[in-house]
Amino acid sequence: MIRDLKRPKPEGDLILGELLKMKANEGVRVLMLVWDDRTSVELLKKDGVMASHDEDTRHYFHDIKVHCVLCPRNRDNMHNIVQDIEISTMFPHHQKIVVVDSELHNGESKRRIVSFIGGIDLSDGRYDTPSHPIFRTLGTVHHDDFHQPCFHDTSIAKGGPREPWHDMHCRLKGPVAWDSIDGGAAFGFPNNPEDAARSSLISGKDHVIDHSIQDAYITAIRRAKNFIYIENQYFVSSSFSWYSNDVKVQDVGDLHLIPKELSLKIVSKIEAGERFTVYIVISMWPEGVLNSQSVQAILNWQKITMEMMYKDVV
Secondary structure: OOOOOOOOOOOOOOOHHHHHHHHHHOOOOOEEEEEOOOOOOOOOOOOOOOOOOHHHHHHHOOOOOOEEEEEOOOOOOOOOHHHHHHHHHHOOOOOEEEEEEEEOOOOOOOEEEEEEEEOOOOOOOOOOOOOOOOOOOOOOOOOOOOOOOOOOOOOOOOOOOOOOOOOOEEEEEOHHHHHOOHHHOOOOOOOOHHHHHHOOEEEEOOEEEEOHHHHHHHHHHHHOOOEEEEEEOOOOOOHHHOOOOOOOHHHHOOOOOHHHHHHHHHHHHHHHOOOOEEEEEEOOOOOOOOOOHHHHHHHHHHHHHHHHHHHHHO
16 A cells, blocks of 8 residues: 555555455454445446446455445436436446544543545555656556556556546544544434525435535635636536537436536626636546547536536626
């Protein structure tokens, strides 16, 4: 796990799975919730569309003290079978968290909760540095850790390139660290709709939906005075306002308000005669082969989303 030769750690040559097994054998309770890629079929020895190694992970931790559960992305009851397949392969449950107990600095015997939250997978080929090398580390730190789903038939033997990763992680401690534990995020839905709205909860058919993250984004957008900077692998939403003849927006159903809030923010600043800039940095294309159906669909939805925003501003 530890590849920085300038900062060696005891047992730093362990892989993550070995470390988790070791801690479980020491008496630490290790619980894992892993996304279940429904396209990875065990009997057919398929790795799945997203090559997430979910079945490999389940087998690796089978019948030992590490408790590993695969969790699929379930479809909404409003979707048909085709949409169910699309959702299960294109929209995984995108929470990447590690929660541990940690010692207090004052030497007390009590422990505290520390959470690490970010967007990068705990999987092969994800190790990277701020310089994002794609060729020069293939014979060193990435010599046995290669992942490249954007181009067919690439490998270390053929000289790469490897896929670079640019992502953010944060460390949380104190009361906020407890909020990253998702065990009861939407537990006890209020009977009064007004009470539910104050808790950023809405109810769909047989589902409780927590939109507090969207609400936090919207609050930040509305409070911004000079600029907004966004980096993301995707930029798709506000489909209720799309202008498109070739896409049935009701089938896409991507309804969150962030793109619409951004365009309306720009409009308000123009009307007020105030300088304001929105920077949106996204990938040239999302992870996957460029001409694949899923990548082309996402690129088309991103184009339509941006067209909607430009029309709002113009």
